[in-house]
Amino acid sequence: MPLLEVDGLNAFYGDLQALHEISFTVDEGEVIAIIGANGAGKTTLMRSIAGLIRSRAGRVMFGGADITGLRADRVARLGIASVPEGRCLYPSLTVEENLAMGTAARRDGPWTLPAVYDLFPILREFRRRPATALSGGQQQMVAIGRALMGNPRLLLCDELSLGLAPKIVGEIYACFDRIRQSGLAILLVEQDVTRALQVASTVHCFLKGRISLSGAGSTLGIDAISHAYFGG
Amino acid sequence: MMRKFAFPAVVLLAGVLLAVAPLFLDSGTLRLGAEILLVFAMAQMWNLLAGYAGLLSLGHAAFIGIGGYALYAAANNFNVPIYGGIVIAFLVAGGIAAIVAPLLFRLNDAYFAIGTWVFAEIVHVLVTKSDWLNGPSGLPLLAIRSMNMAEFPSITFWCAAALGVGTMLAAWGIMRSRLGLALVAVRDNPVAAASAGVDVWRSRFIAFVLSGAVCGAAGGAYFMSALFIDPNAAFDVNWTVILLFIVIVGGIGTLSGPVIGTAIYFALREMLLDQQGWFLVLMGGVAVLTALLAPRGIAGRGLLPASWQRRLLGAFRPAAAGAGRSVAPDAGNP
Amino acid sequence: MDWVPTIINGLLIGGLYGLLGLGLALVFGIMRIANLAHGEVIVMSAFLGLFLNQWLGINPLLLLPVIALVFFGIGYALQVGLLNRLLGKGPLPPLLVTFGLSTMLRNLMGQGFGADIHRIDSGSLPFISLHVAGFSIGVLPLITLAISTACFVALALVIGRTGFGRIVRATADDFHVVQMQGVNYRHIYGLVMGLALALTAVAGVLLGMRSTFTPYSGVEHLLLAFEVVVIGGLGSLWGPLIAGFAIGVVHLVGLRLDPSSGLLYPDLLFFLVLLIRPQGLAGLRRA
Numbered sequence A: 001m002p003l004l005e006v007d008g009l010n011a012f013y014g015d016l017q018a019l020h021e022i023s024f025t026v027d028e029g030e031v032i033a034i035i036g037a038n039g040a041g042k043t044t045l046m047r048s049i050a051g052l053i054r055s056r057a058g059r060v061m062f063g064g065a066d067i068t069g070l071r072a073d074r075v076a077r078l079g080i081a082s083v084p085e086g087r088c089l090y091p092s093l094t095v096e097e098n099l100a101m102g103t104a105a106r107r108d109g110p111w112t113l114p115a116v117y118d119l120f121p122i123l124r125e126f127r128r129r130p131a132t133a134l135s136g137g138q139q140q141m142v143a144i145g146r147a148l149m150g151n152p153r154l155l156l157c158d159e160l161s162l163g164l165a166p167k168i169v170g171e172i173y174a175c176f177d178r179i180r181q182s183g184l185a186i187l188l189v190e191q192d193v194t195r196a197l198q199v200a201s202t203v204h205c206f207l208k209g210r211i212s213l214s215g216a217g218s219t220l221g222i223d224a225i226s227h228a229y230f231g232g
Numbered sequence B: 001m002m003r004k005f006a007f008p009a010v011v012l013l014a015g016v017l018l019a020v021a022p023l024f025l026d027s028g029t030l031r032l033g034a035e036i037l038l039v040f041a042m043a044q045m046w047n048l049l050a051g052y053a054g055l056l057s058l059g060h061a062a063f064i065g066i067g068g069y070a071l072y073a074a075a076n077n078f079n080v081p082i083y084g085g086i087v088i089a090f091l092v093a094g095g096i097a098a099i100v101a102p103l104l105f106r107l108n109d110a111y112f113a114i115g116t117w118v119f120a121e122i123v124h125v126l127v128t129k130s131d132w133l134n135g136p137s138g139l140p141l142l143a144i145r146s147m148n149m150a151e152f153p154s155i156t157f158w159c160a161a162a163l164g165v166g167t168m169l170a171a172w173g174i175m176r177s178r179l180g181l182a183l184v185a186v187r188d189n190p191v192a193a194a195s196a197g198v199d200v201w202r203s204r205f206i207a208f209v210l211s212g213a214v215c216g217a218a219g220g221a222y223f224m225s226a227l228f229i230d231p232n233a234a235f236d237v238n239w240t241v242i243l244l245f246i247v248i249v250g251g252i253g254t255l256s257g258p259v260i261g262t263a264i265y266f267a268l269r270e271m272l273l274d275q276q277g278w279f280l281v282l283m284g285g286v287a288v289l290t291a292l293l294a295p296r297g298i299a300g301r302g303l304l305p306a307s308w309q310r311r312l313l314g315a316f317r318p319a320a321a322g323a324g325r326s327v328a329p330d331a332g333n334p
Numbered sequence C: 001m002d003w004v005p006t007i008i009n010g011l012l013i014g015g016l017y018g019l020l021g022l023g024l025a026l027v028f029g030i031m032r033i034a035n036l037a038h039g040e041v042i043v044m045s046a047f048l049g050l051f052l053n054q055w056l057g058i059n060p061l062l063l064l065p066v067i068a069l070v071f072f073g074i075g076y077a078l079q080v081g082l083l084n085r086l087l088g089k090g091p092l093p094p095l096l097v098t099f100g101l102s103t104m105l106r107n108l109m110g111q112g113f114g115a116d117i118h119r120i121d122s123g124s125l126p127f128i129s130l131h132v133a134g135f136s137i138g139v140l141p142l143i144t145l146a147i148s149t150a151c152f153v154a155l156a157l158v159i160g161r162t163g164f165g166r167i168v169r170a171t172a173d174d175f176h177v178v179q180m181q182g183v184n185y186r187h188i189y190g191l192v193m194g195l196a197l198a199l200t201a202v203a204g205v206l207l208g209m210r211s212t213f214t215p216y217s218g219v220e221h222l223l224l225a226f227e228v229v230v231i232g233g234l235g236s237l238w239g240p241l242i243a244g245f246a247i248g249v250v251h252l253v254g255l256r257l258d259p260s261s262g263l264l265y266p267d268l269l270f271f272l273v274l275l276i277r278p279q280g281l282a283g284l285r286r287a
Helices: A044-050 A072-078 A093-106 A112-121 A121-125 A136-148 A166-174 A176-181 A195-200 A222-230 B006-023 B027-052 B061-076 B084-102 B108-127 B142-146 B152-177 B180-188 B190-195 B200-225 B238-252 B257-271 B276-293 B306-313 C003-031 C038-056 C060-081 C092-113 C139-161 C163-173 C177-181 C186-212 C218-232 C240-259 C264-276
Strands: A004-013 A016-026 A032-035 A055-062 A080-084 A156-158 A187-191 A200-207 A209-216 C131-134 C135-138
Touching: A004 A044, A004 B027, A004 B108, A004 B152, A016 A044, A016 A055, A016 A072, A016 A080, A016 A209, A032 A156, A032 A195, A044 A055, A044 A072, A044 A156, A072 A080, A072 A195, A072 C177, A080 A136, A093 A112, A093 A136, A093 C163, A093 C177, A112 A121, A112 A136, A112 B200, A112 C038, A121 A136, A121 A195, A136 A156, A136 B190, A136 C135, A156 C177, A166 A176, A166 A195, A166 C186, A176 A187, A176 C060, A195 B084, A195 C163, A200 B152, A209 B180, B006 B152, B027 B180, B027 B200, B027 B238, B027 B257, B061 B084, B061 B108, B061 B200, B061 B238, B084 B108, B084 C264, B108 C092, B108 C218, B108 C264, B152 B180, B152 B200, B152 C218, B180 B200, B190 B200, B238 B276, B257 B276, B276 C092, C003 C038, C003 C060, C003 C135, C003 C139, C003 C163, C003 C186, C003 C240, C038 C092, C038 C186, C038 C218, C060 C186, C092 C218, C131 C139, C135 C139, C139 C163, C139 C186, C139 C240, C177 C186, C218 C240, C218 C264, C240 C264
Parallel strands: A032 A187, A032 A200, A080 A156, A156 A187
Antiparallel strands: A004 A016, A004 A055, A200 A209, C131 C135
16 A cells, blocks of 8 residues: 555645646655646645645545545644745754754654754754754755654655755755655655656656656656656 | 716715705704714724725824814914814824824834824823813813804804715825825735835825824814813724724725715614613624624625625725735745 | 832832733734733733632632633633634734724623722732831732742743743744644644733733722723833843833833823833834844
8 A cells, every 4th residue: 555645636726726636656665756847736736745735626645544635734743744845944943943843743753853963963063053044955954854853654845955056965865765764755846857866766747737747767768858847 | 987077976966965954954963963974084084094005093093182182272272263273183183193103104013003002092191181281171162152153063064074075085086096006005015015116104104194184183073063072082992993893894995985884883873872881892893703704804895795885886996905815825836 | 219119119010011011922922913902801800800809708819820720711712713713814803803802891891890990909918018128118019020020931931941832933933834743833822822811811910909990991001011012022022021120110200200190101111112222122023
């Protein structure tokens, strides 16, 4: 049974339909990437799964349970953690307090504060600093650490590489293996197509709210992706 | 062309009717009529500030009271003819509004609202302590001793009618002017308005001073009609309750709103004449319900269906009545 | 120096003024809601203290925890039942609702309790004084200051040092994102409003022991609390306490110079601060 099953999902902003009949699955321990141009519906998808947007039709199943329409905080407590686009750290809180916020989901597991500091040692140095005083890459680490502290089963990552230097992005993605090894599945949205193809076992390309192409990262050719990405 | 001036034509017709009314009505009715017209004028001005400029003033009693006391001081102490006192009231209230606006504008939203209330209380205390204005005991309108009282109800009624009709026309005119467009733009989105070249501060300032000045004039006329003024009546917090009720029931940010609201307020008041305490509870309850039930903020909507409002005074709502429309989240990056 | 007792008393009552403003500051800081019924909460808690004291004969100081608890419940219900529905609709609706509530409560109390003035009976406490360094300091004002300061300290510890406080601060920063960590912000808002009303109720009872009140006293209490918040500055929980001390001293000194001035001098201080330091004494953000 897949960990996450999205089935015929439709989402709207007012009268504007942002997602049309989206269906795909994520198995335990898998890394799935969503690529696509701006406005294609990628963040809408993440928000719908996380419970921040009400979908009008379709289902989202998580661990066998129907979580469609569930409130966002309930979804988080069931084991879906988000690393939102733009990091969205809490400016009034220190690095350590931001990380500790992850525990509000009240889930036990291997990801504790020491474990996160182990993963991202630089954060231990800055633990008492206001989180927003860190560099972009370090903030991204805090955001990921905060999500991990909820010991989720599924991690939703939206645009990890946005605004970051390639070297830093590489360091962050290098941690993915360790994250997966702790039992998590990862669903990520990524602007950088090359990166997405490298790290994910399956890639879905979104175009105008629909999936235009799906396949294993290694088997998709540049032309096919181009076509699926831009349409026409 | 005809359609465009249909509204002011209707208002002027009403003005003509009001002008001849004293020939047919007795002095008691004229007094009530004057009161209705004055409260209407105040509501129209409060609406200008809240509905169009987006500034919620909880201390407008300050200007009403300042206007009243300015008229009394002018008439009693400086022998200004009392009808001229209304002009004095206008100027004094407007002047004080101009002085206090820069301070109050440093506060945002909720804090502006309460700040106006604090200002009203300061004025209240200052007047109560003032020996020159006879403090808490209040002032009688001494100037009437040397006047022909037979004409007093009629002339007072005409003053009130002039203010009522005048504010209606002024509101209509403002909404069609650049100031009106600027105000609505500022109300809906100050940042966008500023980037489009609107002087946010100046637009609000003009609205605030105008609103204060006219409420001062109306306050002067009101207390002139009452022949007596005291600080508690002049600066009563219930002025705010009444204006809020009228504008909410009639529809914030509409031209016809204050008409409907004033009518309903006075109808209810006459019905609940010896239950004023419960009437105030009711008015408070209406404010609560309206804020809860109005779907997206309170813009251009009263308790009456829009079709009624249209029929009554012909859809003279400002174009940007959808102030509460929310922005689609992340429309650029789903 | 003749002024020292006045200043001391100003500081003593200043603690209470600070507490009167604390609830208002808390709610505005976390939820951006200005509770215009704040004054009526103060009066209602004073009435509750009055009635419980009359029926049970217990000293009102001992009633404080119970009254605080009652108003915690009222605050939670108010937020979750009413004010949470107005989230995301802009600044106007909460102002209108709380203004409407304040009008209703004020006049309901007026209908129910009449216009008589009341004071909560605290036995012989108001008449006991301590003699310290040649000055006579009332025991009740001292206790009032102690309780007020204790409330500030307790709140600062809760907000700054506990997990709950961390969640509250995070929710204040970004109530959308906080859901992603499993926090139900509507519930947190309810708890914060409950806390705020509980603190306000304590202040209300202490005030009711110290001065007289009627159903219509709420307006001046709201204005005083508001001045405390603005003069103290937003973004700091200690701001209201500092402002309270400043206002307390200004108020009593002003009354001594000008016995009929009421709250005039604190009002003027408010406008002065607005003029020269809009972010308040301890403020990090403008009001």
